[in-house]
Amino acid sequence: MIEPEDELPEERPVEEIDAPISRSQKARDAIRRNLELQDLRDILATAAGRRFFMKMIIYTGIYARTYTGEALSGAFNEGMRSVGLFLRDEFVEADYNNVMLADVEHRRQEETNARRK
Numbered sequence: 641m642i643e644p645e646d647e648l649p650e651e652r653p654v655e656e657i658d659a660p661i662s663r664s665q666k667a668r669d670a671i672r673r674n675l676e677l678q679d680l681r682d683i684l685a686t687a688a689g690r691r692f693f694m695k696m697i698i699y700t701g702i703y704a705r706t707y708t709g710e711a712l713s714g715a716f717n718e719g720m721r722s723v724g725l726f727l728r729d730e731f732v733e734a735d736y737n738n739v740m741l742a743d744v745e746h747r748r749q750e751e752t753n754a755r756r757k
Contacts, residue, residue: 680734690742693731698746700724
């Protein structure tokens, strides 16, 4: 218990008190983000990873129309598209060149499949 005659610690601005916590939190956040980006780079480094990436991009319909004339299905489609856009942006930030390679590989495979029909 604090007695009236006890001295209270000098008050410091909140920014000064939070600064060490903020810096260490920022460092932890940066390390975590770098690990996330490296995980995405590892996925794109393999042909199987690039195929999976393109499958998710196509499945989420980022290049498709979302309007269906019905509110619930339109909202569902927009939600799927939103997830796809998030994934695309994350992968592009991690490794733009391999995202472009994934697109080229996908287009070539589509052309090959079309010729076989």
